[in-house]
Amino acid sequence: xxxxxxxxxxxxxxxxxxxxxxxxxxxxxxxxxxxxxxxxxxxxxxxxxxxxxxxxxxxxxxxxxxxxxxxxxxxxxxxxxxxxxxxxxxxxxxxxxxxxxxxxxxxxxxxxxxxxxxxxxxx
Amino acid sequence: xxxxxxxxxxxxxxxxxxxxxxxxxxxxxxxxxxxxxxxxxxxxxxxxxxxxxxxxxxxxxxxxxxxxxxxxxxxxxxxxxxxxxxxxxxxxxxxxxxxxxxxxxxxxxxxxxxxxxxxxxxxxxxxxxxxxxxxxxxxxxxxxxxxxxxxxxxxxxxxxxxxxxxxxxxxxxxxxxxxxxxxxxxxxxxxxxxxxxxxxxxxxxxxxxxxxxxxxxxxxxxxxxxxxxxxxxxxxxxxxxxxxxxxxxxxxxxxxxxxxxxxxxxxxxxxxxxxxxxxxxxxxxxxxxxxxxxxxxxxxxxxxxxxxxxxxxxxxxxxxxxxxxxxxxxxxxxxxxxxxxxxxxxxxxxxxxxxxxxxxxxxxxxxxxxxxxxxxxxxxxxxxxxxxxxxxxxxxxxxxxxxxxxxxxxxxxxxxxxxxxxxxxxxxxxxxxxxxxxxxxxxxxxxxxxxxxxxxxxxxxxxxxxxxxxxxxxxxxxxxxxxxxxxxxxxxxxxxxx
Numbered sequence: 001x002x003x004x005x006x007x008x009x010x011x012x013x014x015x016x017x018x019x020x021x022x023x024x025x026x027x028x029x030x031x032x033x034x035x036x037x038x039x040x041x042x043x044x045x046x047x048x049x050x051x052x053x054x055x056x057x058x059x060x061x062x063x064x065x066x067x068x069x070x071x072x073x074x075x076x077x078x079x080x081x082x083x084x085x086x087x088x089x090x091x092x093x094x095x096x097x098x099x100x101x102x103x104x105x106x107x108x109x110x111x112x113x114x115x116x117x118x119x120x121x122x123x
Numbered sequence: 124x125x126x127x128x129x130x131x132x133x134x135x136x137x138x139x140x141x142x143x144x145x146x147x148x149x150x151x152x153x154x155x156x157x158x159x160x161x162x163x164x165x166x167x168x169x170x171x172x173x174x175x176x177x178x179x180x181x182x183x184x185x186x187x188x189x190x191x192x193x194x195x196x197x198x199x200x201x202x203x204x205x206x207x208x209x210x211x212x213x214x215x216x217x218x219x220x221x222x223x224x225x226x227x228x229x230x231x232x233x234x235x236x237x238x239x240x241x242x243x244x245x246x247x248x249x250x251x252x253x254x255x256x257x258x259x260x261x262x263x264x265x266x267x268x269x270x271x272x273x274x275x276x277x278x279x280x281x282x283x284x285x286x287x288x289x290x291x292x293x294x295x296x297x298x299x300x301x302x303x304x305x306x307x308x309x310x311x312x313x314x315x316x317x318x319x320x321x322x323x324x325x326x327x328x329x330x331x332x333x334x335x336x337x338x339x340x341x342x343x344x345x346x347x348x349x350x351x352x353x354x355x356x357x358x359x360x361x362x363x364x365x366x367x368x369x370x371x372x373x374x375x376x377x378x379x380x381x382x383x384x385x386x387x388x389x390x391x392x393x394x395x396x397x398x399x400x401x402x403x404x405x406x407x408x409x410x411x412x413x414x415x416x417x418x419x420x421x422x423x424x425x426x427x428x429x430x431x432x433x434x435x436x437x438x439x440x441x442x443x444x445x446x447x448x449x450x451x452x453x454x455x456x457x458x459x460x461x462x463x464x465x466x467x468x469x470x471x472x473x474x475x476x477x478x479x480x481x482x483x484x485x486x487x488x489x490x491x492x493x494x495x496x497x498x499x500x501x502x503x504x505x506x507x508x509x510x511x512x513x514x515x516x517x518x519x520x521x522x523x524x525x526x527x528x529x530x531x532x533x534x535x536x537x538x539x540x541x542x543x544x545x546x547x548x549x550x551x552x553x554x555x556x557x558x559x560x561x562x563x564x565x566x567x568x569x570x571x572x573x574x575x576x577x578x579x580x581x582x583x584x585x586x587x588x589x590x591x592x593x594x595x596x597x598x599x600x601x602x603x604x605x606x607x608x609x610x611x612x613x614x615x616x617x618x619x620x621x
Contacts, residue, residue, distance in 0.1 A: 043299070088289060095281055108282065
């Protein structure tokens with residue numbers, strides 16, 4: 001199971017990096033989403049994958065869960081990360097839309113307005 | 124639970140809500156000013172408590188460490204929280220005149236308070252995942268502040284700022300995930316023991332590089348600084364000032380925290396990389412500053428070279444070097460906020476931030492020119508201003524460990540900083556205005572005092588630190604001792620569990 005997950009994560013990262021190398025901002029953002037999902041899966045894997053295991057419940061009279069259980073904490077971390085990632089992605093998409101309507105392009109190479117050093121340009 | 128820790132953290136969020144609800148008719152701005160004032164008081168209380176007890180620790184909802192969320196403040200956190208509150212007060216006051224009602228209706232003051240809350244949280248947390256969450260809080264509020272106003276330049280700068288910061292966030296998250304996988308804990312104090320006990324020291328070193336990349340990108344270290352000069356000059360001066368003073372310093376703080384507390388097992392490898400990066404950051408920053416024609420971009424590049432000085436202190440990793448870096452950090456936050464506020468007023472008086480379109484301020488506003496010279500000389504390192512003492516400590520520390528090259532770089536970068544400040548002085552203050560304008564301070568009208576008061580106060584603080592450096596040097600040495608021997612910190616956090 002871990003092997004399968006590792007291959008999946010590897011593919012997601014590879015695709016994400018490929019997209020992020022593009023000059024188009026939208027592609028970059030899609031790549032970023034793929035990588036952040038890959039990271040979430042990696043954290044998920046770090047909490048142990050159980051096949052046919054039991055839920056991490058503490059039986060009555062015991063102090064800790066018994067049997068083949070997964071660590072629930074990484075899953076809680078992922079939930080937080082997903083929520084945060086969603087918020088940031090939503091913001092970035094709106095920013096991309098705004099950039100397209102204001103600057104007329106999503107090609108990051110053409111976005112040089114703030115970095116122009118031309119003294120006469122902006123008085 | 125220690126109220127000393129939670130109050131400075133909760134206040135900005137409460138003030139943000141109030142300032143947002145009362146934002147009509149200009150009431151919210153004064154709520155924000157009063158709230159920031161309370162924040163300064165609370166952070167001073169916390170600082171006094173830290174001086175008395177050493178490390179102040181609070182466990183949320185009494186879940187013992189390392190299972191619950193820990194807030195922990197040692198001297199470094201205490202200093203940073205206090206500087207955050209001071210910078211917040213100065214910029215909020217300044218903003219009351221600079222921000223137009225339109226931005227106020229959008230909730231400018233509320234978002235500014237959220238940013239301060241996020242920064243304070245990052246300084247106070249004792250848990251790495253919690254640090255990640257605070258990073259997001261301050262990041263999303265900084266996005267808001269950066270694009271408020273929505274000019275084309277702002278959107279352009281924001282694209283670079285947002286995308287590159289998101290990449291660093293992901294790096295941070297990967298590092299976190301794997302570190303948890305390798306050690307089974309994310310509590311920083313607990314991590315120290317867990318990392319020491321780990322059998323996979325090679326893996327830990329690799330993981331430390333994720334954190335170096337993530338925090339380094341936030342701190343704008345070489346070669347990851349491109350987003351900073353692309354965006355810091357685009358928003359309002361208030362926002363530039365608070366970003367310049369605090370945001371990159373959060374990255375530096377996190378590097379100091381993680382690379383003294385957690386990743387100090389392979390100093391020969393990690394801190395050598397840091398040393399190289401520090402030197403390159405200093406040089407790249409100051410060369411960039413010399414090439415710029417917009418006054419706020421000059422100042423932005425100078426931030427990068429100061430980050431180099433801070434990293435140099437961490438990289439040399441001796442008590443004196445870290446003390447020097449902490450002293451530099453204290454003065455740099457005050458000075459950088461001040462410089463951007465001064466630049467904002469100069470821009471308002473002369474009508475542009477392009478140096479070719481500015482000038483004549485020395486003739487018509489000589490006192491204001493002095494207010495520029497104080498932070499400018501402090502940054503350049505003129506005695507008796509604090510930048511001088513900080514550089515003395517850092518260069519001495521470099522010479523002590525025979526790091527001749529680093530000492531030489533630090534000194535030459537100091538010289539180039541003076542040159543770059545001289546360019547600003549000549550073109551903005553000394554030369555006559557190209558259009559023959561003769562701007563005076565009374566042109567500011569009713570806004571004069573809210574704009575000038577923060578500048579005067581920060582200038583006075585700069586001079587005070589410069590004239591009485593002894594107290595601050597002793598304090599910095601205490602911070603360095605705490606950072607280099609974190610056992611009391613670890614005991615305070617984990618001991619509270621027993």
